[in-house]
Amino acid sequence: MHKRYEVVVVGAGPAGCSTALFLARHAPSLVPDLLVVEKARHPRPKPCGGGITIIGERVLRHLGIRWPMDDVPAVWIRRMRLRYDTQEFTWDVPGVFRVVERPLFDAALVRHVRAAGIEVWEEAPVTRLERRDGWWVLRTPRGEIEARIVVGADGSNGIVRRAVVPQGKARRVSRIVEVWTPATDATGREVHRGKTALFDFSVIRSGVQGYVWDFPMIRDGELWVNRGVFDSRVWPGRPRANLRTEAERMMSARGLRLEDYGLVGHPERWYHPRGVYSAAGAVLVGDAAGADPLLGEGISMALWYGETVAPWIVEALERGDLSFADYGRRLAASDLGKHLTLRLRLAQFAYARGDRFIRFWWRWLGRFLAWYAGRVRQQMAEEGLGKE
């Protein structure tokens, strides 16, 4: 007889932790029947810039998690510079996002999950997943377990997604690569103005459907600079830009050589309102479902997924209808789904054509951003968000 759980969450990243925490909040009686299984042991390495916007901060706050969050080092971004060629806009919204030391952030989330009384297995990869007599049977190194509901929070290439969407389209996937460089040069001079993030969209001219970035980050408690290239591929039929070449160019423009540092990357799935995100007894959240194709913002979206879908899972258990037949539709109609759809449309628009198109719109973007920055500042002040 296998051990049985009502809900098993596969993956203890931001999406899995958020889903587990909100499940416990909505249905405390579910906690003994809730399990989170994680392939790695936290803190685990993770290629990621670690930027969390006020969207994520809001969700954390709903969970009672505030900054400073446990022992998680973070840099507070006050100023964003958005560049296309020689035209640049500066967007001053102190606290609009902060950059966390990602492995420690995820490890802190897992501690919160355990503190809520939820069982977490680490170093327990799910290696097989199949449907038997109305239950999901999951194989792990600790033996087989059965789940009435499986939540796939196992990232872009996860096993749950492959079980839920066997013929899933691999084409809705962005490419992201990053490199970490010291914040000071050999003479100790600062090479990066702290608390400023730069997003440079000039690479659209070379066929990248995205931007290059640099912003400060914390690594092992020290200030570093995180630089990278995001290619959304919202137009998957177009030729693929060479991201290594773009990264080399970006580094040499800053007097650095890519070969002196390691370039790491990972695909990131993006959300589409008509995507398939569920099967009988199974739902996908976070990168396993799809994040933001405009900027590649995935952490805050992953947290938001948990908050959005946990009540639906509880409702399904209460009603005894575990088909999740309307999951995709509900997702599309939710605030999260609408927000991601808006970002998808903006990405399709922004990355649609080349130089002349973007040059034309860039002027209008400046005006829009000035207005939008004011709105965000006001919202943050009203909600008390973005405080150091």
Ligand SMILES: Cc1cc2nc3c(=O)[nH]c(=O)nc-3n(C[C@H](O)[C@H](O)[C@H](O)COP(=O)(O)OP(=O)(O)OC[C@H]3O[C@@H](n4cnc5c(N)ncnc54)[C@H](O)[C@@H]3O)c2cc1C
């Ligand atoms: C280079 C790069 C930079 C990025 N920078 C940013 C940024 O600055 N800001 C931002 O918001 N987003 C960023 N992202 C995106 C962000 O990292 C992801 O969107 C985010 O991690 C998604 O969270 P998640 O919980 O869905 O998945 P993940 O964080 O990938 O977590 C999935 C978890 O599932 C576990 N798992 C996988 N398979 C199994 C299995 N079979 N059994 C058990 N467990 C399993 C994994 O070990 C992992 O812990 C970046 C991504 C990349 C590649």
